[in-house]
Amino acid sequence: MKQIKNFIDGQFVASKTWFDKRSPVDNTLIAQVAEAGQTDVDTAVKAARAALNGPWGQMAIADRVDLLYGVADEINRRFDDFLEAECADTGKPMSLARHVDIPRGAANFKIFADVVKNVPTEFFETATPDGRGALNYAMRRPVGVVGVICPWNLPLLLMTWKVGPALACGNAVVVKPSEETPQTATLLGEVMNAVGMPKGVYNVVHGFGPDSAGEHLTTHPGVNAITFTGETRTGTAIMRAAAEGARPVSFEMGGKNAAIVFADCDFDAAIEGTLRSCFINCGQVCLGTERVYVERPIFDRFVAALKSGAEAMKLGRPNDPSTGIGPLISKEHQNKVLSYYQKAVAEGATVITGGGVPKMDGELDQGCWIQPTIWTGLGDDATVCREEIFGPCCHIAPFDSEEDVIRRANDNVYGLATAIWTTNLARAHRVAGRIEVGLAWVNSWFLRDLRTPFGGAKQSGIGREGGVHSLEFYTELKNVCIKL
Ligand code: NAD
Ligand code: 6OD
Numbered sequence: 001m002k003q004i005k006n007f008i009d010g011q012f013v014a015s016k017t018w019f020d021k022r023s024p025v026d027n028t029l030i031a032q033v034a035e036a037g038q039t040d041v042d043t044a045v046k047a048a049r050a051a052l053n054g055p056w057g058q059m060a061i062a063d064r065v066d067l068l069y070g071v072a073d074e075i076n077r078r079f080d081d082f083l084e085a086e087c088a089d090t091g092k093p094m095s096l097a098r099h100v101d102i103p104r105g106a107a108n109f110k111i112f113a114d115v116v117k118n119v120p121t122e123f124f125e126t127a128t129p130d131g132r133g134a135l136n137y138a139m140r141r142p143v144g145v146v147g148v149i150c151p152w153n154l155p156l157l158l159m160t161w162k163v164g165p166a167l168a169c170g171n172a173v174v175v176k177p178s179e180e181t182p183q184t185a186t187l188l189g190e191v192m193n194a195v196g197m198p199k200g201v202y203n204v205v206h207g208f209g210p211d212s213a214g215e216h217l218t219t220h221p222g223v224n225a226i227t228f229t230g231e232t233r234t235g236t237a238i239m240r241a242a243a244e245g246a247r248p249v250s251f252e253m254g255g256k257n258a259a260i261v262f263a264d265c266d267f268d269a270a271i272e273g274t275l276r277s278c279f280i281n282c283g284q285v286c287l288g289t290e291r292v293y294v295e296r297p298i299f300d301r302f303v304a305a306l307k308s309g310a311e312a313m314k315l316g317r318p319n320d321p322s323t324g325i326g327p328l329i330s331k332e333h334q335n336k337v338l339s340y341y342q343k344a345v346a347e348g349a350t351v352i353t354g355g356g357v358p359k360m361d362g363e364l365d366q367g368c369w370i371q372p373t374i375w376t377g378l379g380d381d382a383t384v385c386r387e388e389i390f391g392p393c394c395h396i397a398p399f400d401s402e403e404d405v406i407r408r409a410n411d412n413v414y415g416l417a418t419a420i421w422t423t424n425l426a427r428a429h430r431v432a433g434r435i436e437v438g439l440a441w442v443n444s445w446f447l448r449d450l451r452t453p454f455g456g457a458k459q460s461g462i463g464r465e466g467g468v469h470s471l472e473f474y475t476e477l478k479n480v481c482i483k484l
Contacts, residue, residue, distance in 0.1 A: 008047055021033050035212065049200075067197055123135070140476070147217045149217070182206050232253040251463065253416075315327075337393070348378065420442045436457050
């Protein structure tokens with residue numbers, strides 16, 4: 001049986017307690033994972049601190065940048081190992097992970113190495129009463145030991161999205177991957193050793209949230225800052241822990257994202273984009289669409305086209321090139337999504353397609369499969385129109401005016417992302433400006449430039465990461481004032 005260990009101070013470390021990792025594809029046991037206890041987490045935090053006090057803390061930026069480029073190159077060299085591990089943990093199609101998860105895992109190190117190498121700080125000449133003046137300049141310093149708490153939906157991508165900038169800024173990290181997806185974070189430990197990353201700069205502790213590695217990490221007084229991606233409810237608990245010691249947080253959390261489709265859109269592009277935003281990664285993307293508002297003149301045509309697109313997506317194994325959708329991450333999540341499917345019907349939805357668990361062949365029937373599902377006919381206050389489901393499903397509702405759809409899209413506690421489909425440029429600007437979200441895509445979805453600010457408004461997040469914005473969280477900006 002494969003064993004997945006913690007990675008602490010450059011060593012793979014076993015544990016007294018192990019937990020099972022099962023395949024979402026067919027429920028087979030694929031590994032046993034070492035659960036980090038309080039002592040393991042403490043050792044990891046101390047190793048990170050020691051790294052900051054050692055050669056890592058003194059390293060010239062150019063050398064740090066070279067190391068991070070080395071990490072990216074080594075991920076690419078071991079591309080197939082990462083691909084295999086990520087798809088085994090998540091069940092997602094290899095065709096998807098090959099183009100999104102793994103390349104972004106490498107790119108996240110290069111982009112932030114480039115940012116740190118190239119971003120200047122400010123300088124002011126200051127007049128003083130004695131006429132001799134003063135010079136003020138700013139310098140960036142690492143915040144220290146950063147706790148990184150990660151979800152399971154895009155494990156390598158989202159973990160490196162935090163670890164890349166944290167290391168580029170000279171911090172040391174202790175990562176707590178999701179209990180559902182322990183493998184790629186562990187593999188990254190091998191990469192760190194292979195490129196000569198100093199021991200203790202990158203540590204991984206496995207386990208769960210409450211009373212386990214997650215809570216041990218977020219409550220550890222040696223952790224200077226916490227960056228988290230996951231559910232808003234979890235973020236709330238972590239924020240309480242971070243309050244002790246007044247430690248800064250950066251949070252990327254849940255969403256209930258609306259797509260807005262105007263009658264003047266490029267219809268085929270809107271269908272293609274909405275199919276992706278609703279169903280890719282089996283709907284387990286924080287930016288994904290679960291509410292679709294379509295202008296009434298094209299409503300029926302849109303519903304019919306989205307239905308046929310959804311029904312054409314083949315459910316299957318990760319390594320089958322014809323697979324469009326994999327399973328959900330776990331039995332627990334399958335039950336949660338299914339309970340929403342049942343609630344939609346109980347509240348009066350018309351099921352356009354899907355609505356349940358499909359019958360799969362052979363051992364696949366033991367997996368966490370779910371049908372891509374489309375509903376119509378519900379009011380905006382229905383449960384499936386208000387709460388994040390995180391599955392391959394959406395409700396489609398008609399709208400009659402720009403004003404009306406902006407109000408309805410904004411009427412939610414979340415504010416992560418939107419996709420606006422229109423060929424009217426003035427309208428695109430207008431609507432993008434008025435939707436209460438951190439990310440507004442026009443005629444596209446999940447089109448990423450890693451230099452741009454990424455994060456959520458309202459209950460979808462705190463802070464922004466990406467490009468220079470990551471520096472605000474991962475560094476202390478210090479002013480030096482020199483009296484001449
Ligand atoms: P989750 O909140 O259940 O878990 C995330 C991580 O937090 C896991 O590692 C978990 O073990 C840990 N955790 C749980 N309780 C904890 C506690 N009390 N203290 C410390 N750590 C704790 O989220 P998930 O189910 O893994 O991921 C799905 C959620 O993540 C969805 O809500 C989705 O919208 C959100 N998400 C948001 C973004 C974004 O960028 N905004 C990206 C991906 C996922
Ligand atoms: O692309 C990114 O940088 C990012 N953080 C994506 C988040 C996707 C959520 O599931």
